Amino acid sequence: MKAVTYQRYGSPDVLEFREVDLPVAEDDGVLVRVRAASVNPLDFHFMRGTPYLVRTQTGLKTPKSEVLGADLAGTVEAIGSDVTRFKPGDEVFAEGSGSFAEYACVKEDRLALKPKGLSFVEAAAVPVAGLTALQGLRDKGRIRDGHKVLINGASGGVGTFAVQIARSLGGEVTGVCSTPNVDLVASLGAHDVIDYTRVDYTTMPRRYDLVLDMIGSRGLASNRRIMKQSGTYVMVGADMGDWIGPITSVLKVMIASVFGSQTMRPLLAKAKSEDLNTLGALIEDGEVAPVIDSVFPLEEAQDAIRYVETGRARGKVVLTV
Numbered sequence: 135m136k137a138v139t140y141q142r143y144g145s146p147d148v149l150e151f152r153e154v155d156l157p158v159a160e161d162d163g164v165l166v167r168v169r170a171a172s173v174n175p176l177d178f179h180f181m182r183g184t185p186y187l188v189r190t191q192t193g194l195k196t197p198k199s200e201v202l203g204a205d206l207a208g209t210v211e212a213i214g215s216d217v218t219r220f221k222p223g224d225e226v227f228a229e230g231s232g233s234f235a236e237y238a239c240v241k242e243d244r245l246a247l248k249p250k251g252l253s254f255v256e257a258a259a260v261p262v263a264g265l266t267a268l269q270g271l272r273d274k275g276r277i278r279d280g281h282k283v284l285i286n287g288a289s290g291g292v293g294t295f296a297v298q299i300a301r302s303l304g305g306e307v308t309g310v311c312s313t314p315n316v317d318l319v320a321s322l323g324a325h326d327v328i329d330y331t332r333v334d335y336t337t338m339p340r341r342y343d344l345v346l347d348m349i350g351s352r353g354l355a356s357n358r359r360i361m362k363q364s365g366t367y368v369m370v371g372a373d374m375g376d377w378i379g380p381i382t383s384v385l386k387v388m389i390a391s392v393f394g395s396q397t398m399r400p401l402l403a404k405a406k407s408e409d410l411n412t413l414g415a416l417i418e419d420g421e422v423a424p425v426i427d428s429v430f431p432l433e434e435a436q437d438a439i440r441y442v443e444t445g446r447a448r449g450k451v452v453l454t455v
């Protein structure tokens with residue numbers, strides 16, 4: 135099969151589009167014929183092997199797994215002997231690994247049936263970003279009906295899902311983005327949009343029950359200022375640096391959580407079928423729709439990753455196979 139591979143860490147130039155062996159599903163795995171795969175910041179961290187901490191997972195000197203990619207949507211080709219919930223021919227979406235390829239294997243508990251009415255391109259946009267937004271708002275943020283929610287990074291992959299999910303869970307949403315994305319964020323259901331090129335959101339008088347922060351562009355003390363005394367701050371993205379990545383930021387959030395009445399939490403999103411099903415239901419109910427920035431053919435994965443690395447994507451960038 136054809137796949138986007140890397141045998142050393144580095145810029146998108148290390149990627150090769152070439153022939154590799156077909157993966158074989160384990161007993162609890164499903165072989166999926168990939169129709170579309172979306173790009174996440176996770177992919178370029180794996181590709182570059184930075185922050186270096188990721189190499190404890192991906193291989194210290196060279197990548198352990200040669201095919202890049204996590205998010206996918208496609209059709210079940212074959213199932214392992216222990217798989218009970220899927221059968222060949224099912225249309226599915228998942229967060230797995232090695233998805234920038236014609237075929238990928240995914241564990242059964244990271245897979246769900248593709249929401250009805252969604253194309254493969256749209257479904258591939260959902261897993262990592264949608265799961266992160268859902269788990270950040272619902273599990274870490276404990277969002278409630280009527281909560282005032284601020285979403286920093288509202289126009290990106292995670293942010294475009296977060297605005298819609300927060301709204302569907304009863305939140306009164308303020309999105310933060312740059313000038314060209316104000317209309318997009320408002321169209322997703324944000325009650326208010328702050329253009330960070332004109333105003334520092336942490337200087338505004340409004341107080342929030344929940345701040346979901348994909349960017350980490352303002353310090354914790356500044357974020358605390360705009361939170362209610364009972365408010366919660368969820369750190370989704372932060373300054374990565376080249377070495378230990380978000381660990382310093384996570385530690386700062388954990389230390390900050392000891393002081394004061396406000397709750398400060400880091401998030402590490404997890405791939406789970408049940409949460410993919412929850413996202414699928416929100417999509418089928420018309421509460422949430424993936425926002426697609428652009429679509430590239432699989433063989434142009436280098437360009438797609440270069441674009442996502444600019445940090446300017448509006449919604450999701452998807453590869454078609």
Ligand SMILES: NC(=O)c1ccc[n+]([C@@H]2O[C@H](COP(=O)([O-])OP(=O)(O)OC[C@H]3O[C@@H](n4cnc5c(N)ncnc54)[C@H](OP(=O)(O)O)[C@@H]3O)[C@@H](O)[C@H]2O)c1
Nearest residue numbers: 175266287289290291292311312370371401402403445447
């Ligand atoms: N903790 C976890 O489990 C987890 C899971 C997934 C992702 N993440 C992290 O979450 C972050 C966001 O991921 P993503 O997929 O949404 O990335 P993305 O799609 O690449 O985000 C791009 C967006 O960031 C916005 N942005 C850039 N600078 C900004 C600023 N100063 N203020 C507000 N918005 C700004 C851009 O909007 P403008 O062009 O309008 O500036 C753009 O729309 C990444 O750091 C990623 O690594 C964490």
